[in-house]
Amino acid sequence: MHKFIWDTKLELGNSLIDRQHQYLFDLANQLMSVKKKSGLTLAFMRLYKHVREHFSDEEALMYTSDYPNYLEHQILHQNMLNELNETSTKICKENLSKKELESFIEKWIEHICLFDADFVKYIKLKNSTHHQEHSIRVVS
Numbered sequence: 001m002h003k004f005i006w007d008t009k010l011e012l013g014n015s016l017i018d019r020q021h022q023y024l025f026d027l028a029n030q031l032m033s034v035k036k037k038s039g040l041t042l043a044f045m046r047l048y049k050h051v052r053e054h055f056s057d058e059e060a061l062m063y064t065s066d067y068p069n070y071l072e073h074q075i076l077h078q079n080m081l082n083e084l085n086e087t088s089t090k091i092c093k094e095n096l097s098k099k100e101l102e103s104f105i106e107k108w109i110e111h112i113c114l115f116d117a118d119f120v121k122y123i124k125l126k127n128s129t130h131h132q133e134h135s136i137r138v139v140s
């Protein structure tokens with residue numbers, strides 16, 4: 001059963017970021033549906049690896065476009081990685097509840113809607129302004 005359903009409303013308009021967010025949903029669903037501990041560890045490792053790559057891609061994008069809230073966003077990512085590390089410890093000790101996992105993913109969806117949406121909007125605006133300036137320069 002798929003717990004987290006990707007909605008086009010979550011699309012931010014940057015193909016790399018949107019693809020990564022969508023894949024995150026797939027991995028979260030896989031994680032929610034595993035039964036055995038060995039499967040849980042593997043599904044978690046996959047999610048963790050993807051999250052690290054995704055955060056570093058987002059941070060590279062923010063950094064290269066001089067996004068003003070870069071540092072704040074980076075701290076939010078760091079906090080989420082810390083939570084993922086705690087989750088990993090719980091998986092090892094076999095005391096992770098599906099409810100905890102579910103609320104973590106829900107927080108993630110909020111992060112996408114608020115914080116990721118903000119930086120993608122900034123980058124898109126910046127790129128369009130840059131294009132306009134460039135075309136004005138070409139015309140004059």
Ligand SMILES: [Fe+2]
Nearest residue numbers: 021058112116
């Ligand atoms: Fe993100």
Ligand SMILES: [Fe+2]
Nearest residue numbers: 058111115116
């Ligand atoms: Fe983010």
